[in-house]
Amino acid sequence: MVVLSCDPNDLEGSMRLIEELTTNAGRIQEEVLQEILERNSGTEYLHGFLHGRSRLDQFKEEVPVVDYDQVKPYIDRLANGEPSQIISTEPILELLTSSGTSGGQPKMMPSTAEELDRKTFFYNILIPVMNRYVEGLEEGKSMYLLFVKPEISTPSGLPARPVLTSYYKSGHFRNRPFNRYNVFTSPDEVILCSDAKQSMFCQLLCGLVQRTDVLRVGAVFASAFLRAVKFLEDHWRELCANIRSGRVSDWIPDGPCREAVSRVLLRPDPALADLIEAECGQPESWGGIVRRLWPRTKYVDVIVTGSMAQYIPLLEFYGGGLPLVSTMYGSSECYLGINLRPLDRPADVSYTLLPNMAYFEFMQVDDERTYECASDCTGDLKVVDLVDVEVGRYYELVVTTFTGLYRYRVGDILMVTGFHNAAPQFRFVHRRNVVLSVDTDKTNEEDLLRAVTRAKLLLEPLGWLLTEYTSYADTASIPGHYVLFWELKATAASGNEDGLALDRAVMEDCCSAVESCLDAVYRRCRKRDLSIGPLEIRVVRTGAFDVLMDYCVSRGSSVNQYKTPRCIKPPEAIRLLDEVVVGRFFSTKVPFWEPYEMDVKAIPPSS
Structure with a gap:
């Protein structure tokens, strides 16, 4: 399949192209995978599994689903001068760095000249959607x-650089028609x-x-x-x-x-x-x-x-x-989908994956709270194709790209919200494995967002807005406890720009509100096991999260791609925020928990 082109000035033609892609999503996905295999079955990576063959069924039977730890040795070899042919017959011209805020150091993804053509197509096709x-x-x-x-x-x-830096520095952007x-x-x-x-x-x-x-x-x-x-x-x-x-x-x-x-x-x-x-x-x-x-x-x-x-x-x-x-x-791995209803409320946003961008598979997620991937009776992961996902189910995204990634776990958890023609539409839920944990508790990013969203409602009537937050598990204390750093902004109603003037009782209620929204395991550890101490909110001075961003950028993150990490681990990052704390508050209530309480399978926020 040749890289498609799109004239952003041809609104009707561009919308017809979207209809063709989404109507024929299944066939296009097969063509994409076939082309990737015909190009690359002889590479060192794929040859080890396929032995030179390029049949689609053998690819799914023999090539394993992997994460970055399995890919990293090949990326390191590229970075150290070995030829592109270890993973791709197309020359690898650069390595694209991830934001690096979830797991520390940035990951690096291979990229080719042809991939810039796909990105140009992707940006061009966004324009007619908005103009509609x-x-x-x-x-x-x-x-x-x-x-x-x-x-x-x-x-x-x-060169190793963020994906957006790569695009903005390319001739595709600078010499754009x-x-x-x-x-x-x-x-x-x-x-x-x-x-x-x-x-x-x-x-x-x-x-x-x-x-x-x-x-x-x-x-x-x-x-x-x-x-x-x-x-x-x-x-x-x-x-x-x-x-x-x-x-x-x-x-x-x-x-x-x-x-x-x-x-x-x-x-x-x-x-x-x-x-x-x-x-x-x-x-x-x-x-x-x-x-x-x-x-x-x-x-x-x-x-x-x-x-x-x-x-x-x-x-x-x-x-x-x-x-x-x-x-x-x-993502840094490849560009994925577009929002065909851009004026929907943020809570209702879904993305339609474009079947020509890469080959997409989905690992079914069994549990909506833990996001553990489902297995069949043999222990093999349940992996389905793009057109075979089911509305209402949760999946982890797996991609096979034209640039040398094969059955790679991106780490994004998605929920299927519907279909546009034969192409499914997904709501982004969160990144996999971003958690707080002190004992047997495991709090993921989505759980934390839900709890913080509930707690901050207590502040808004008083004229305060929560502008940023992050967290870490303080295991230096006995027992360990969750710490949330909050940066607040005063609105006209408060007439105050200093966190020291916050009402202690209200802030303590915020701490308790966060705890009450966390899952039964956390609340059991707090109430029965006493293995987790009261949750703490540390209010930081205005601008503290700018300092945190500067620190993350100095460690390899990108200003353009930077997202505030919802959990931080580096001691230096924690120290930077601790130095500008203007108020510390603890939960004064033990959250509700009953011995036989069943966790309700919470539906992630519509985000």
Whole structure:
């Protein structure tokens, strides 16, 4: 199967292509797998299982389902100079690094030149979907905050970099043909500036200067967009000074970046500076600031599914009611699916996997709470094809790519919500194996999100918003206990920016509310076994999670792909947050538990 092309300006033709792909999903998946095997059955990896054969049934019988630990030795060999042919007949040109926030160090995924063609197809086909639902997007610009990270070079000379950095630095992005639906406010030189602070300042400056042209705003993840809003909150006076003088601040030394911004800034504009100062300088609230600064904006384009769901209230606060749109589902391994109903509420977002992007399989998950993969009577994992999944069931995603990954467990847990023609639609639930554990308890990311979501409702009537959170299991104490770091933002109602003024009784109730939402094993350990101590919330100073992000970026994460880890383990990361704690609160109530209590199989949040 050749790589498909899509003309984003041909809306009707693009929608017909989506219909063809989803109607013939089963046949296309067979063709994809057949082509992958015919290309690569002679590689060292596949030859060890298939001995040169390329039959589909033998692939499923002989090639095992693997995770990164089994793939890593081959990736390491590529990084150290061995030929691409150990996993792929197509030359491996780079290694794509994962965000690295779930398990520590970033994973590295192989990539080829052809894969950039697939990514270009994927981005192009997103455009007609949005234009089907939102009219007039060709009449303005997009203020998308996009960033690159400096790449590293492996011993063999292969670049290793985040997937988005790879795409933005490629000719596919820099030499993209003009299409009237996706003109950015930021020049490429600003996006490609490797200094995140300079890039952020200049992208916001360009966006403010062109505020009346902006029809949509966004970033890849909700957390990245909110970081930009926070940056604007801290630097709006200097941005206004730049607009008033028509000159970029002297601390921006990147030559191409300065020159590009100067082409946008053009001349002093005191009237625009006054207008922005009037909006940003309102002492009562920053509620609705996005809509006020960019009045023609139709929606905020950010991923708000999975762990990003906890940012929805803050996005709604700053966005002033603008729709939140999650358009795509992708990973470092490959790009996966698109949202065919982009204006659905975030809680209802589902992604339709495109059958031409890779070969997809799904490991059935037996238990909705533990997400353990089901086995048949022989102990083999139950693995089904894309078109054979069942609505309402949970699965772990397995991919076979054109770039040298075979039956690889991505680690994402998905729930099937329906079908578009023959192609299933999935709701992202969470990443596998992100847990807190002190004793026999196991708390996954989705359980934690549900509990925090319940607890923070106690704060909102008092004028506080939870802007960030993470956690760790403190096993240095006896007994061990869960610790949650919370960063809070005061709204106009509280009139307070200092966590020290928080009501202790309310915060202790928040601790108890979190515990009451955790599962029966946790509550048994707290009440009967006494093997877990009271849950603790540590409120940190504003900006603490920016410091955590800087730390994660220094360890190999990407600004563009960064997602706040919901559980942290490195002692240095914990120390950074502990140094800025302004209040510590513990649960004062033992959560309810009965000896024969049955856990209700909780349905994960619609994210």
